[in-house]
Amino acid sequence: xxxxxxxxxxxTARPVRYAASSLSxxxxxxxxxxxxxxxxxxxxxxxVANRSVAEALTGIDARRYHYSLLAAxxxxxxxxxxxxxxxxxxxxxxxxxTINELVDRGFVARTPDPAxxxxxxxxxxxxxxxxxxxxxxxxxxxxxxxxAPLSPDEREQLVDLLTRLVGHHTTx
Amino acid sequence: xxxxxxxxxxxTARPVRYAASSLSxxxxxxxxxxxxxxxxxxxxxxxVANRSVAEALTGIDARRYHYSLLAAxxxxxxxxxxxxxxxxxxxxxxxxxTINELVDRGFVARTPDPAxxxxxxxxxxxxxxxxxxxxxxxxxxxxxxxxAPLSPDEREQLVDLLTRLVGHHTTx
DNA sequence: CGCATATCAGTAGGACTGAAATCA
DNA sequence: CTGATTTCAGTCGTACTGATATGC
Numbered sequence: 540x541x542x543x544x545x546x547x548x549x550x551t552a553r554p555v556r557y558a559a560s561s562l563s564x565x566x567x568x569x570x571x572x573x574x575x576x577x578x579x580x581x582x583x584x585x586x587v588a589n590r591s592v593a594e595a596l597t598g599i600d601a602r603r604y605h606y607s608l609l610a611a612x613x614x615x616x617x618x619x620x621x622x623x624x625x626x627x628x629x630x631x632x633x634x635x636x637t638i639n640e641l642v643d644r645g646f647v648a649r650t651p652d653p654a655x656x657x658x659x660x661x662x663x664x665x666x667x668x669x670x671x672x673x674x675x676x677x678x679x680x681x682x683x684x685x686x687a688p689l690s691p692d693e694r695e696q697l698v699d700l701l702t703r704l705v706g707h708h709t710t711x
Numbered sequence: 712x713x714x715x716x717x718x719x720x721x722x723t724a725r726p727v728r729y730a731a732s733s734l735s736x737x738x739x740x741x742x743x744x745x746x747x748x749x750x751x752x753x754x755x756x757x758x759v760a761n762r763s764v765a766e767a768l769t770g771i772d773a774r775r776y777h778y779s780l781l782a783a784x785x786x787x788x789x790x791x792x793x794x795x796x797x798x799x800x801x802x803x804x805x806x807x808x809t810i811n812e813l814v815d816r817g818f819v820a821r822t823p824d825p826a827x828x829x830x831x832x833x834x835x836x837x838x839x840x841x842x843x844x845x846x847x848x849x850x851x852x853x854x855x856x857x858x859a860p861l862s863p864d865e866r867e868q869l870v871d872l873l874t875r876l877v878g879h880h881t882t883x
Numbered sequence: 884c885g886c887a888t889a890t891c892a893g894t895a896g897g898a899c900t901g902a903a904a905t906c907a
Numbered sequence: 908c909t910g911a912t913t914t915c916a917g918t919c920g921t922a923c924t925g926a927t928a929t930g931c
Binding site: 575587603688689 | 741742743744745746747748749750751752753754755756757759760761763764775778779782783785786787798799800847850853854857858859860861865866868869870872873874875876877879880881
Binding site: 885886887888889890891892893894895896897898899900901902903904905906907 | 909910911912913914915916917918919920921922923924925926927928929930931
């Protein structure tokens with residue numbers, strides 16, 4: 540928490556000559572106090588991760604929600620939208636559009652539940668299962684790239700820490 | 712998240728295989744394969760973190776960008792918008808609006824750089840410094856809440872791992 | 884009645900793109 | 908000329924907030 544004696548004079552304001560060509564390369568590192576904040580680090584890496592994932596997925600006309608949803612159906616079996624929503628942390632209102640997309644692609648079917656007429660039952664199709672396997676492979680590679688700088692042990696640590704944190708903040 | 716027991720039916724067309732991972736009884740956690748993905752875990756925790764941070768900040772009419780920007784100015788001294796942009800990873804086009812907000816609040820001043828007339832020099836004001844200290848305290852408490860389930864050692868581990876990951880993905 | 888479900892309309896902030904004008 | 912800086916006008920995906928109609 541270094542307090543600096545001040546230097547808010549315009550004359551000092553001519554820093555760095557960045558080396559290299561980088562498109563928008565970083566001449567400065569992020570401010571130390573910001574860089575030390577878990578929430579900032581987290582967010583920065585989440586941005587990178589989401590960008591990688593999104594990039595991989597748009598190649599096959601998919602989005603993050605698709606994977607969560609297909610995986611949930613595969614594990615839970617046919618379920619109502621509300622149940623899938625709870626399992627995936629996808630908001631109920633967003634479920635509607637997401638399922639529409641998956642229905643359009645033939646990966647799931649939406650049928651009314653005869654036992655409870657408020658509900659729709661969402662059913663994974665064969666094509667949906669194949670798509671899920673495809674996504675599994677694709678996203679596996681992405682994770683690999685994201686965690687490249689970490690050793691197997693460290694990757695495990697990271698997943699463990701995040702798992703505990705997420706668990707703590709989603710079940711109080 | 713409310714949950715109900717449920718046992719809703721429909722074992723129609725497709726034989727439902729239950730994954731080996733369902734924790735206990737009712738309500739489903741996220742699908743195991745999704746839950747094991749670093750990018751998903753990361754994003755879930757980032758959502759929680761961003762929500763906490765945003766909530767704390769709206770209480771004093773601030774946003775995340777404000778903190779990054781004020782902290783950067785405090786450490787770098789008066790700088791051009793482009794330099795601050797590189798230091799904070801805030802896009803150049805978003806810098807404009809962010810600085811406008813901070814100027815409105817009296818936390819920074821934007822003046823043309825006499826040495827390079829393309830540039831604006833952004834200067835942290837006294838009020839800006841006070842706001843920065845306020846944000847420091849406020850966000851410190853938020854981090855505390857976010858990392859509550861981790862021991863000091865583990866917090867350090869997390870920060871270390873994330874730091875390396877972010878470093879690896881922002882300086883290629 | 885209170886509660887759940889599905890749907891729709893709309894908001895807010897954030898990341899990002901493309902192009903313009905200005906100037907080194 | 909090339910390249911950097913500021914600014915504007917948008918897009919896009921995402922998280923989230925109601926409100927509504929329907930059925931339990």
